[in-house]
Amino acid sequence: MKNGIILKDVIPFILWFSTMxxxxxxxxxxxHYFNIVFIGRHLGYLGTFTILISFLYSLKKRKLIRSGTPKGLLDFHEYLALSGSIMILVHAGIHIHSILPWMAVLVLIINVASGLVGKYILQQSNRTMKNKKAKLRESGLSDEEISKKIFWDEVAIDNMKKWRKIHLPITYFLGLFSLIHIISILLFN
Incomplete structure (x- = not known):
């Protein structure tokens, strides 16, 4: 159990999400304790800006920017998105009086959860596949025999890599709800 999935992947996911x-x-x-609740309004701006900066990773993946390494920008994306999400959750607080902000907060929480699930599922899948290939090589199997034995595992991993097809639409909905929220605040305040 020392190297189990729960210890390596489930607990870190729960810790990150709970920490947020x-x-x-x-x-x-x-x-609230120090009666400086007005700061929460400004955290909405700062959190949104922080999350927008985290999309440098997406720009790098789509080859729209050249600087930075994919791994470095992925780490940057994860930490900025998490910290921006915390700021936005503080901005929302418990004072949400209309449906749109509640929906935006719910989509934000789902988006962070889907990002963390994708991160930990992919990490575990890649680690498991690497270990399985190493054990099969140690047992003396050829590359062709290994490919046959792990074929369905590779198919499963390829399908798990498609988690982004869920994560990205959730991100787009978050952006849409956030934009509508910002526009409504500008129009009606």
């Missing part, structure tokens, strides 16, 4: 929610609650509590 817990940090938002604590920060919101501190703002």
């Amino acid at each position: 929610i817990f940090s938002a609650i604590i920060l919101d509590f501190v703002l």
Whole structure:
């Protein structure tokens, strides 16, 4: 169990996600305790800007920018998206009085969860496949025999890599709800 999936992948996922929610609650509590709740409004702007900067990774993947390494920008994306999400959750607080912000917050939480699930599922899949190939090589199988034995595993991993087909539409919905929220605030405040 020392190297099990639960220890390596499920617990880190739960810790990251719980840290995000817990940090938002604590920060919101501190703002209320010191009667500086107005800062929450500004965290919405800062959180949105932080999340937008995190999309440098997407620009690199689509070869629209040249600087940075994919791994470095992925780490940058993950941390900025998580910290921006915390700021936006604090911005939302518990004072949401209309359906649109609630929907945006719900989509934000789902989006972060889907990103973390994708991260940890892909990590585990790649690690498992690497270990399986190494064990098959050690047992003396040829590359062709290994390919036959792991064919269905590779098919499964290829399908798991398509988690982005779920993550990206959720991200687009988040962007749409955020844009509608921002426009409605500008029009009606």
